[in-house]
Amino acid sequence: MFENLSERLEKSFKILKGQGKITEINVAETLKEVRRSLLDADVNYKIAKEFTNTVKEKALGMNVLTAVKPGQMMVKIVHDELIQLMGGTHVDINIKGNPAVILMSGLQGSGKTTFSGKLANLLKTKRGKHPLLVACDVYRPAAIEQLKVLGEQIGVPVYSEEGNNDPVKIALNAVKEARATGKDVVIVDTAGRLAIDEQMMNEIAAIKKAIDPEETLFVVDAMTGQDAVNTAKEFNDRLNFDGVILTKLDGDTRGGAALSIRTVVSKPIKFVGTGEKLEALDVFHPERMADRILGMGDIVSLVEKAQEQFDAEEAKKLQKKIAKNQFNFNDFLSQIQQIKKMGNIKDLASMIPGVGKALKDVDIDDDAFKGVEAIIYSMTPEERENPELINGSRRKRIASGSGTTIQDVNRLLKQFDESKKMMRMLSKGGKMMGKAPMKRR
Structure with a gap:
């Protein structure tokens, strides 16, 4: 971005x-x-x-x-x-109600439904909430089905009423359902239009008046540039929303919406969507975004993403295995999975100062680990557990099974050995077994 x-x-x-x-x-x-x-x-x-x-x-x-x-x-x-x-300071989402009601607004295609799923996932996994998704787009059956699919993927229930074409009643009934079932956050996905029209504005204004949400969020596609800002102003004039969500910020966007929207509507940007995965949602911090725009990286966000995937118990077990020189390809594969969960590889790398510029013309996709994973999956359980068993004939079989070359397999094995030695050295406080401490240069 x-x-x-x-x-x-x-x-x-x-x-x-x-x-x-x-x-x-x-x-x-x-x-x-x-x-x-x-x-x-x-x-x-x-x-x-x-x-x-x-x-x-x-x-x-x-x-x-x-x-x-x-x-x-x-x-x-x-x-x-x-x-x-861009707003000066980070402004968090208000989820203090019982239940806290969050109303989504925006044009069709802005990413409201996907964001609703992402937000429910974030509130459930990172803030310990029990959300209920509500399907109030009664005009587009695909929107209801899409929300149900998203809900199933993240384990969050979706409230909908087949045959009821009144989104106001659906929203009110959903809030009652949330109270009855102990849900503490209600996320209401509303209908969008291809363009702003009076019927759409009247409808969403009626929903807002009926359910009195803690948060009304305006979801906008960052790739639409100045159009996004103009649309935000019209929605804010009518709804007086509480915050802005910029979706598709990972796309071919020039960033104008992110830099202009706060000044035009005087409302904070609260989240940015940075990819298609349900985890690809970032809390918006103006100072961190300024760092990234000026090529300074964003180490704080990178560390936070790493900590989200960090399991203290697993880390202790791994540390013991490294100290005993028992680190194997199952552990290696587990580390790769954790890195992948953190988000887009190129986006993560750009958070390191100076790296973003170096990778500007380098194409790194989410399949960057595909070849490595294929090689590991082609090993037998015994080989993954005991890499030292992998001799010449086994390497040939692994290469054939993974669709790679023997050179690729050899390269991975060498990298694995070097990583293993380095991790063991670090676990011993900088001392290699049988060697003097390394001198700092």
């Missing part, structure tokens, strides 16, 4: 490279490029102009420290203003 914007901004800052101090001339030249970068990213012209004017005032009004180069200072100012542009 934001790859083109990040690249353009980086080029803008290069104008100040080698400059001894910030002056009105070099600031004007730099900010002219920054404004172009924002406009190319589909940021509203008025917002882009106000943004660069604010940066200019701060840059010229600041005494640049001798230890800080002008280019670095400009990056810092732009970084801070990007955070403010």
Whole structure:
């Protein structure tokens, strides 16, 4: 996400490279490029102009420290203003009701139904909630079926009423059902339209009035750029929603919606969808997004994603196996599965400072581990448990069974051995068996 914007901004800052101090001339030249970068990213012209004017005032009004180069200072100012542009601080979703009712709004195709499933999954797995999904799109039978499929995948019940074409009554009955069955969050998926119309607005306004939700969320496709911002304004004028959800932020989007929408509707972005998987939903943090836009990575989010997959008991067992030199391919496969659950591999790598830029033109898909998994699955249970048994003839059989070459199998075995040695060394506090401690360089 934001790859083109990040690249353009980086080029803008290069104008100040080698400059001894910030002056009105070099600031004007730099900010002219920054404004172009924002406009190319589909940021509203008025917002882009106000943004660069604010940066200019701060840059010229600041005494640049001798230890800080002008280019670095400009990056810092732009970084801070990007955070403010996107809301300043993270605003969490309100789930304090009993049950907490969350109403979805947005156009057809924005991703409301998929997001409803993702949100239910997040609240269930990460916040210990017991959600109920509600199918209130009575015009599109496929939407009800889609919600039921999503509910089944994540183990969350879906409330629907066959033959009832009144979404207001369905929503009210769903809230009663939630109270009766001990569900503490109700997520109401409503109908969308291909365009904004009066009937749609009247209907969702009636649902909101009837169920009085703790949260009304506006779901919008980030790939629609300025159209997303305009639609958000019309919905907010009518519904006065509480927050924005940006879906498909992993697609070929220029980022304009994320940078413009907060200023236009004065409502926070609460979540961003970053992929098709039900786990591909990120809580929105303005400061972390600013870091990523400016190529600084996002280590905090990366660590959080890792911790979500972290099992303390399993980690203890694994640590003991590593210490006893018993780490095997079953353990190796388990680690791969945990990494895959964290999300898109390229997106994860881009959270490491500097790596995103290096991988800009590198195609890394979710099948990056496919070949490795195929090789491991082609091993017998005994071979996975005892890798030292894998001799020449076994390697040939494994290569044939996995559709790879003997060279691929040899490469994996070598990498496995090196990883095993490294993990054992780390488990012993930096000491290899029979060797002196490694010296720091």
